[in-house]
Amino acid sequence: MKNMNCIIASTSTIHGSNYLAYLEEALNELYKDVSEIIFIPYARPGGISHAEYTKKAKKGLAFLGKTVKGLHEFENPVKAIQEAQALFTGGGNTFLLVSQLYNQKILTPLKEAIKGGTPYLGTSAGSNICGLTMGTTNDMPIVYPPSFKTLGILEFNLNPHYLDPDPSSTHKGETRETRIKEFHHLNSMPVVGLREGSWLRVHQQDIKLEGGLKARVFEKDQEPYEVESGTSFKDLN
């Protein structure tokens, strides 16, 4: 973790705001020393193309005044990751994203780049992959990935877009908390439920909850608990 420099966000967009707008200040800081960012568009939200998604990312990051390129534009994606000044993986479908990371053989290069200090932004699916596995994604299994194992930048798993149970709901589908409880019957790592508007700042040997909201932490065989913005997750594992 020594050199890592990441923003791992629950969502790209908060209600009533533009794409990435709520992260402007944090992104100015994350990307301050770079001139070019490589965008990984593989999660394809709503099934849009890599080119369309990269266009959206470019627009969202325009305030930075940096060059933004889509990873799909490179002939050799492994080399592109290894030589990248900075990275951003957008949200969409985690099953599709993870399948592509395996098929393009960029899971390990991506992990090494981030561990080596390349500034990294992940939103939603792009954050999910920072955990030990994608086993706590909310996404639909639209494609079968070679494995659920992900980057392991964090020593725990994430549940982005964390949603509290709605006490007025008449729906019988499982609540998010029930699903994570089921996860812990078969898995032992902690899970951090990140509400929309929260992010983790991985920097200078710390992992800190940012964004003003509380997060909900689920540890195996314990009652879930809330932690305040500013809490460190450095020792959560």
Place this chain on the structure above:
Amino acid sequence: MKNMNCIIASTSTIHGSNYLAYLEEALNELYKDVSEIIFIPYARPGGISHAEYTKKAKKGLAFLGKTVKGLHEFENPVKAIQEAQALFTGGGNTFLLVSQLYNQKILTPLKEAIKGGTPYLGTSAGSNICGLTMGTTNDMPIVYPPSFKTLGILEFNLNPHYLDPDPSSTHKGETRETRIKEFHHLNSMPVVGLREGSWLRVHQQDIKLEGGLKARVFEKDQEPYEVESGTSFKDLN
């Protein structure tokens, strides 16, 4: 489909009612000629044990006056499926259920039993597995199954617990409709969104929507559409 005799339900329980209670009349008919039902408890909702879950199923089916046994009680589950008078697969986590069907080697025997006419009830995850794949489940990927391929009793996929988008929601997670649209970027089979209170009655060469509610049908490259209770899905593929 000639001999099949199934109830494939969105949910086991509807709001304000007891487990399976809304299906009483339909289950009396489904199971009318049998004295014993084998319950498949592998989906373990909320992580409960096979024994606890079987107890719940026994209680829910008590009105039938039949014997109910859990599949986990049999030394040879393949033989138990092959010799079963009737079957019921309960809901819970579809990833766990499908993993167990593969690991216990009962996917093919189960398919053959149902195709051979053994009366079958599925609820939620137990219904999901009747589709071609589990690719349109709502569940969390808490375990990595050997494949997403399922029974293929139906020539399409199901989305149980189908939820309409909430126009007042400020949440940025994908709606169910967006998720199914993403599925259709990578898969071609139709998807039937079954609302809680709906079921499919597979009987006498027909597959009919029952339960009074409309269902929402998603076909690749088409606008989704609503169909009335009573609609046949015999030719949907």
